[in-house]
Amino acid sequence: AQKVTQAQTEISVVEKEDVTLDCVYETRDTTYYLFWYKQPPSGELVFLIRRNSFDEQNEISGRYSWNFQKSTSSFNFTITASQVVDSAVYFCALYYNQGGKLIFGQGTELSVKP
Amino acid sequence: EAGVAQSPRYKIIEKRQSVAFWCNPISGHATLYWYQQILGQGPKLLIQFQNNGVVDDSQLPKDRFSAERLKGVDSTLKIQPAKLEDSAVYLCASSARENTEAFFGQGTRLTVV
Numbered sequence: 001a002q003k004v005t006q007a008q009t010e011i012s013v014v015e016k017e018d019v020t021l022d023c024v025y026e027t028r029d030t031t032y033y034l035f036w037y038k039q040p041p042s043g044e045l046v047f048l049i050r051r052n053s054f055d056e057q058n059e060i061s062g063r064y065s066w067n068f069q070k071s072t073s074s075f076n077f078t079i080t081a082s083q084v085v086d087s088a089v090y091f092c093a094l095y096y097n098q099g100g101k102l103i104f105g106q107g108t109e110l111s112v113k114p
Numbered sequence: 115e116a117g118v119a120q121s122p123r124y125k126i127i128e129k130r131q132s133v134a135f136w137c138n139p140i141s142g143h144a145t146l147y148w149y150q151q152i153l154g155q156g157p158k159l160l161i162q163f164q165n166n167g168v169v170d171d172s173q174l175p176k177d178r179f180s181a182e183r184l185k186g187v188d189s190t191l192k193i194q195p196a197k198l199e200d201s202a203v204y205l206c207a208s209s210a211r212e213n214t215e216a217f218f219g220q221g222t223r224l225t226v227v
Contacts, residue, residue, distance in 0.1 A: 044218055044219070047216070052213075101162065101170050102159065107155070
């Protein structure tokens with residue numbers, strides 16, 4: 001079965017703390033794509049990153065970084081020096097070729113307090 | 115470049131009534147998705163189009179929900195008749211190809227009373 005699990009329902013941190021959001025996926029496909037999206041209080045899902053299954057290089061974009069490990073089927077997202085504006089719900093998603101579907105995890109609500 | 119447009123933004127209807135949502139994807143995007151997002155949950159895929167053909171509609175409650183994508187561009191999602199449990203945000207998204215990033219509209223918040 002194809003599945004995305006975000007075990008952390010809610011995380012609360014104080015501004016400037018680092019925080020890691022976990023994502024574990026299941027798929028039998030050898031070719032697949034992983035995504036992270038941010039959903040601020042306004043409600044619109046905002047694309048953050050896309051990774052294909054053949055590229056395990058970690059990526060850094062400003063305060064954001066992503067750790068992709070096929071051995072543990074994980075695609076974790078770290079925010080360094082968090083800010084209040086990072087408060088949102090974050091979703092991990094999986095696109096798998098067999099059936100060609102884009103499915104989402106349940107989301108992690110991040111609250112960054114000043 | 116214009117984003118994904120959805121209308122209406124909000125809709126309140128009584129149970130057993132009908133409702134339709136409209137989506138205009140990003141120009142040139144072949145893949146179009148409709149998702150249902152119930153409060154506190156992740157988006158659930160209802161139907162996925164590739165151009166004007168259906169790729170997946172396995173989670174679409176076909177006894178009451180229908181969707182079409184005419185000419186491979188705009189799409190409409192209809193609910194007839196609505197139930198209380200249909201209260202949710204309905205999100206439309208499009209992507210250039212099936213495995214590329216999907217861009218989302220602002221959604222339609224449906225309340226069934």
